[in-house]
Amino acid sequence: MAKQAKSKPAASKSKAKKSRKGKQPDPTVKGDVGLLFVFFGRLFSRVFGFCFKWLLRITVVFYAVICLFVLLYAFVNPPTTPYMLSEAARLGGIQKDWVRIEDMSDDLKRSVVAAEDANFCLHWGFDVAAIRAALESGANRGASTISQQTVKNVYLWQGRSWPRKALEALITPAVELVWSKERILEVYLNVIEFDEGVFGAEAAAQIYFDRHAGVLDAQQSALMAAVLPNPKERSAGQPATWLRKRATSIASGAATIRADGRASCFES
Secondary structure, eight states: OHHHHHHHHHHHHHHHHHHHHHHSOOHHHHHHHHHHHHHHHHHHHHHHHHHHHHHHHHHHHHHHHHHHHHHHHTTSOOSOOHHHHHHHHHHSOOEEOOOOGGGSOHHHHHHHHHHHOTTTTTSSSOOHHHHHHHHHTTSOSOOOOHHHHHHHHHHSOSSOOHHHHHHHHHHHHHHHHHSOHHHHHHHHHHHSEEETTEESHHHHHHHHHSSOGGGOOHHHHHHHHHTTTSTTTOOSSSOOHHHHHHHHHHHHHHHHHHHTTTTTTTOO
């Protein structure tokens, strides 16, 4: 009887050990979780690497195409632009007429440069002083050069966005490197919008003053330059009093850049 009594605690101890062993985690579960982490880690690495490679390839191809068109448009006049196409679709048509820079009024060229980018002949595509002034004033004023505006109008889209600004910053140095200053100004004056659906100096001169861009006088040229920041709401043909005052200021600036040599890179 004594032996039987002693055997019962031993049996209970054995059961307790078995129960404790049953509570321990299964090592195979840990192994499966580890394998899952390894699998998804490798999958993510491969997917990320694949996407990165294709993104890099697309970026290289895109920039190569842009560089090709930069070279092409150094000699060939752009037949149209993305903005012209969108406005033609919206309005049902646009007015444009290409004219060589040699056939444009010197007053017009000086007026536009004085109004939009007085240091055009001095910088390499970016006016650092203007950018600094824009930052100090809280970016309430524009700092885009004629070179940047040409890139935006010829190759990109309208509106303010960081992707467009980034592409503009990449393409502008290429344009400055390949094109002459005279060519940049020529393309700019032929693709910029002077009124709703009216692109280029020649079409605008015909509509506003019924004459060719080559015979515009200083006042007419200054009026045309004055509408450029907002051509859809300003008119050189029917200028408001404040726009006439702005044109007078531009005419004075045009005379200044002629006198101090800042028009030397495009004067005929």
